[in-house]
Amino acid sequence: MPGQVGAIANEREGLLAYLAQMRHVIRLTAYGLTPEQLRAAPTASELTVGGLIKHCSSTEENWIDTVRREPRELDYQAYADNFALRDDETIEDVFANYDRVAARTERTIAEIADLGQDVPVDHSVPWNPKDLDNWSVRWVLLHLIQETARHAGHADIIREALDGGTAYPIMAAAEGWPESPWIKPWKPAAGQPA
Template sequence: MPALVSPVVDERDGLIAFLDQQRDAFASAAYGLTEEQLRLAPTAGALTMGGLLKHVAHTEWAWVGRITAAPGHSPADGGSREQRAAAYGGDFLLTDEDTLASLLQALDEVGAATREVLRTADLDAPVPVPRDAPWFPRDVESWSVRWVVLHLIEEHARHAGHADIVRESIDGATMYELVAGREGWPETPWLRPWRAGART
């Protein structure tokens, strides 16, 4: 995917395109990592590149599920408060079965599902506000599909920034050189595409 979103023809096209771009940023941030590097937590926090890939796919599946279930989706979902607290953050944790290929495939699959849903979804349709986390408002009954997509773009952008920091902390690679290496851009006097074993 190009570093910039192509021109869009309407609101729906723009929402899909910008969400696709933010999702694709994770594939660029993870480009060329080894399975060991995927599990490194090189910053002061506990974030790993693999955990970020897993979390954003899980989050997008959850929101797309809410879109497709509305208006039948129950706003009081998620189990007990104790169960929700125990599960929170679990989607950042990698299992022995998680690999870079499997995590990128999950991102591709959720992206395809999201595009299919959004091509025909009523952007004004109500999506009930979940009640399973303290940050969801109690005085709002529903958001529109449009709001949910904008929220997903926001959520992915925030975590794409985390992914950039985690990746740079692993091997010094930065976004433009990773995108250049992944997309096969020519080398310029000011940008050298990322290559395994080479530092810019």
């Protein structure tokens, strides 16, 4: 996938393309990392690359459940747990789940005639406005883009703290871009697996 979203024909296509791009960008932060690095928290927070990717997948799944009016009962511990890549989980497991979630999102949005369709506001969490009863599907897609982009930025910082890798050089390495005056693809440090 290129570093930029291509031409778009309409709002729906644009929203889904930007969401797909943000999914791609956050996934790239895991490129070339070891299982230990995926679970490492090298910054002031407890956030990890693997945990952030898992969280974005879970968040998207929860929002699409809400759009489909199939919301799950959320509790604080379940919310907190989706920020951690457990020892029995691999990044391949997380990516496979994210792929399923993304495909479900695409199917769900394709089935909705009007992006202005009401989506109920969950008043059980403290960050949602109490004076609003409904979002729109359009708002949910914009929120998923925002949320995924925010966490991709967090993952970028964590990744840079782990091995110095930054977004475009990692993208260049993952996608096989040739070295140029503009970009030098990331390479693992000596002794680190590729």
